[in-house]
Amino acid sequence: MSNIKYDNPVEQRFHDDLYGYLRTLDLVDERMPETPDLDDLWFKIGQSYMTDGIREYNTGYPSVALGWMMFIGMAVAKYWDVEWEVYGKVPDLYIYLRDRIDFDHMDDYILDKVLCLDADTRKKMNDAVAESASRTYNMMSHMCLEPGTAAAMRAFTAALHQMYVMGVSVELKALGYHMTKL
Template sequence: MIEQFEEQLHQDLHQFLQSMNEIDARLPECPDVEEKWEQIAKAYIPDGIKEFNDFPSASLGWMMYIGMAVAKFWDAEWEIYSKIDDLYAYMRDKRGYDAMDEYIREDVLLLRGIDYTVLEKLVGECASRVYNALRHQNIEPGTKEAFNAYVSCLHQLYLFGAAMQLNRMGYHMTKMN
């Protein structure tokens, strides 16, 4: 059931982001970034769950920003960033949980002006899509199933955040002739 839900999220985000020219048909593969998922999720989930009831789009969307930041770190100076014990806390503690999105857009991705705003709207739309899909699962809040569904949402947003950023940095998975 949860695997099916996560696959549904994957298909929806893939189709949506591809239609926005944010990703290619074939997603980039970046094992280093994917391997950080579990560690980041474990660190993030207590904060994310605490914020979820009042700010579900932020609770979900922040993970997309985190995926983008990790992809940027991978491209820039992975030798340094890969050794940070808690990459999530490293990012969160720069300006606090509430301003983590701004920190990532400004200081990690170096976005200003229209690019800053466009990304904010795009991540907001992705978070809304995922939240809407989650609500339509009719899962009882507070259950193990609800927790697993939330983690599935975060996982897809992290992966697509990373894929978007890799794409923005020029990493494309295309067939070689």
Template sequence: MEERIRQDLYQYLLSCGKIDERMPECPDLEDKWPELAQAYLPDGIREFNAYPTVSLGWVMFIGMAMATYWDKDWERYGQTPNIYEQMRNQRGFDCLDEYILEDVLHMKGDGLKQLNDLVAECASRTNNALIHAHLEPGTPEAFKAYVACLHQLYLMGMAVQLKRLGYHMELTD
């Protein structure tokens, strides 16, 4: 399931020019995933049934925020305990997207709308894949698939933001 989601999101974002052909390797951000996932899961699971695309999409925004923090001052942000909770608590879970777009990414106007639409499309594609996987809700398989989807959305958010920040992933000799 995770590989299917990765390929779909990768192809979509590549076709939009939002990521480079070579995905970024950023161990600092990848190593933060288990901590972020553990903190996010109670909120994400609670919201999933009523708002699946929000539950999925917010993690892509978190990936973008983390890439921004990495670029800005990783010595500081990399050591911040409960960084997800700190982001969420700024405006609450329902407005996490607005907080990240406006206060972390400093987006406004058309750029904000376009980035929001991009995340919404990625979340919708991922939710569609989950629906078509025909997993029984509440099962360990469904939980594993959900976490796999969150992981890929986090990584794609990270990749999109790193490219927006001017990092280009190319092979070097």
């Protein structure tokens, strides 16, 4: 069982579902990583992402809006591992990633240029992110949230946060960081 507990019950539901799913694929460890450097980036990344994310969500691409945040989490974890002394100084890693190519192709850029995955691993990661986004969107759809309300925005933000957290966790495990109980 995951070691993280959230004050927000909606966010806890997203976390528990994503964690359980990704554990079945062995993409995250039993114990979630403690990543204060990367956790501290969430507010800035989430804030910068919101305009693009809401646009995609509202124009018929909710899975993209959610899934891209998981890819961003993976990219940030990779940057942390390889050259944090450089990437940690980038004022806004979301804008940096998006502007390498464009929003619509950011997934390809991250998979190919940041994570440098071979074809099989790329497909596995793409499928895991797609299913994670689909599961999260399905949960949101069943919450009967009225569009444009504060409750809908809180749920969307909580979902994005968990997609980011899971992206970070997946990439850290892929990089060989294994979280174990002491």
